[in-house]
Amino acid sequence: MFPALQNLRLLFPLLRYLDKTKTVSGGLSNPNKFYRIKLNNHRNIFCCIARNRKMGDERSYHNPYDDYDPERALEFVNPQESPHDIPKLKTGFKEKLIAAVDNLLGKLEPGITADGRDVSIYTGTTGFALLFFMLSKKRQDSSFLDRAARLIDGSLAKLRNRDVTFIIGDAGPLALGAVIHHLRGNHSMSSQLVERLKALSSEVVDLNSDLPDEALYGRVGYLYALLYLNQNLAPNTIEDSLIRQVIAAVLASGKALAKSERRKVPLMYVWHGSYYLGAAHGIVGILYTLLLAKDHLTDSELTEYIRPTLDFLLSTSYPGGNLPSSMGSGRDRLVHWCHGAPGAVHLYCLAYEVFGDQRYLDAAKKCGDVVWQRGLLRKGYGICHGVAGNAYTFLALHQTLNRSQAKGLGEAKDVLNLYRACRFAEWCTTFNQHQERTPDRPYSLFEGLAGTIYFMNDLQDPMEARFPAFAL
Numbered sequence: 279m280f281p282a283l284q285n286l287r288l289l290f291p292l293l294r295y296l297d298k299t300k301t302v303s304g305g306l307s308n309p310n311k312f313y314r315i316k317l318n319n320h321r322n323i324f325c326c327i328a329r330n331r332k333m334g335d336e337r338s339y340h341n342p343y344d345d346y347d348p349e350r351a352l353e354f355v356n357p358q359e360s361p362h363d364i365p366k367l368k369t370g371f372k373e374k375l376i377a378a379v380d381n382l383l384g385k386l387e388p389g390i391t392a393d394g395r396d397v398s399i400y401t402g403t404t405g406f407a408l409l410f411f412m413l414s415k416k417r418q419d420s421s422f423l424d425r426a427a428r429l430i431d432g433s434l435a436k437l438r439n440r441d442v443t444f445i446i447g448d449a450g451p452l453a454l455g456a457v458i459h460h461l462r463g464n465h466s467m468s469s470q471l472v473e474r475l476k477a478l479s480s481e482v483v484d485l486n487s488d489l490p491d492e493a494l495y496g497r498v499g500y501l502y503a504l505l506y507l508n509q510n511l512a513p514n515t516i517e518d519s520l521i522r523q524v525i526a527a528v529l530a531s532g533k534a535l536a537k538s539e540r541r542k543v544p545l546m547y548v549w550h551g552s553y554y555l556g557a558a559h560g561i562v563g564i565l566y567t568l569l570l571a572k573d574h575l576t577d578s579e580l581t582e583y584i585r586p587t588l589d590f591l592l593s594t595s596y597p598g599g600n601l602p603s604s605m606g607s608g609r610d611r612l613v614h615w616c617h618g619a620p621g622a623v624h625l626y627c628l629a630y631e632v633f634g635d636q637r638y639l640d641a642a643k644k645c646g647d648v649v650w651q652r653g654l655l656r657k658g659y660g661i662c663h664g665v666a667g668n669a670y671t672f673l674a675l676h677q678t679l680n681r682s683q684a685k686g687l688g689e690a691k692d693v694l695n696l697y698r699a700c701r702f703a704e705w706c707t708t709f710n711q712h713q714e715r716t717p718d719r720p721y722s723l724f725e726g727l728a729g730t731i732y733f734m735n736d737l738q739d740p741m742e743a744r745f746p747a748f749a750l
């Protein structure tokens with residue numbers, strides 16, 4: 279990235295300066311010194327001199343846990359009476375998770391109203407609302423729904439009329455608000471919010487707008503909001519014709535770029551001048567959301583456009599199974615949900631369930647191995663680029679393997695991936711002890727503590743866990 283900075287002799291004066299100015303972040307037990315130069319909100323350049331390579335690499339800690347074996351898994355999972363039984367978490371471990379969630383919820387409290395201006399799901403108040411909404415469902419506790427309602431009303435009062443997506447933009451507060459108000463019996467308010475969400479579509483379906491197609495800021499981030507409503511409100515809340523228009527725009531945009539650049543792949547997407555591949559900004563997030571909308575796709579869209587693009591994506595993987603952050607990226611560095619294998623696994627698992635092609639499942643399993651080895655990130659415990667988000671890799675595999683086994687594919691239910699998810703949750707119980715920088719929004723859903731809590735609560739019902747604001 280900065281070739282000159284790769285020369286350590288040039289680095290030392292800068293490092294000494296940073297040391298003096300206390301821009302170093304890191305725990306006392308940290309064997310590495312870690313230096314950060316912040317460039318913008320989402321991308322930071324890290325320079326790190328690893329003094330003890332045995333502790334992992336510059337981005338992840340060494341995974342201290344032994345990998346799965348059936349005996350070891352019994353610490354977390356009940357013995358199965360038959361290999362066809364879906365494995366269940368041990369009561370004792372579940373109780374540990376509940377206690378950890380309650381403890382972390384106490385720590386979250388001071389952060390919830392810290393910055394009311396940001397209403398996004400990614401780092402703002404709607405992210406907290408989504409957490410409390412999930413807790414209300416999983417714990418059957420209406421006080422969490424009341425909390426979610428207060429937060430969502432605060433968000434709705436401060437919409438920015440800028441971005442149209444579920445994670446970053448107004449679609450998140452509008453869609454979640456419609457669901458929460460419906461559950462609380464405020465049906466007219468709920469309908470109004472649905473209409474306001476639908477009114478955002480004109481920019482989305484307009485191919486001449488500057489809107490990208492990726493998940494965080496683009497068309498599929500809006501498409502997700504429509505699908506979310508149909509799943510959480512009522513199946514036909516959003517009519518097929520609108521969903522079709524959005525899908526058509528996403529496909530037309532991808533086809534046009536692929537054609538103009540004479541690509542062999544039928545769909546190509548760009549964001550801020552880079553051909554990103556991952557879940558947040560790239561092809562993974564676009565194809566994954568399109569496959570979530572599979573019932574609205576034609577056979578030819580699936581076979582002539584989406585599947586060849588998936589196959590192209592497979593061809594870009596690094597030999598170890600990780601996915602480059604963008605086309606042409608030669609350095610295998612990032613193992614995040616936003617960039618790399620932890621995002622790609624969701625697509626490959628779903629693609630396997632849609633197309634039944636073993637290559638997609640093999641690619642997903644390789645993603646699982648990458649995350650097991652390199653997923654305990656030094657960046658911390660969040661879900662966008664942290665340990666909790668990476669742990670969803672194992673839950674995606676666990677669910678796909680178990681669903682496939684129920685259809686007669688595979689000989690036994692999956693325990694390996696559940697064991698790995700439990701180990702990552704165990705790591706999350708050490709919240710803040712293994713983290714070499716404080717996220718910009720340390721309490722938020724995507725960068726901070728709220729996301730860690732979300733995962734640790736979700737894990738208690740492994741077959742029903744869903745990566746928030748991305749999976750359905």
Ligand SMILES: [Zn+2]
Pocket residue numbers: 614615616617662663
């Ligand atoms: Zn990220």
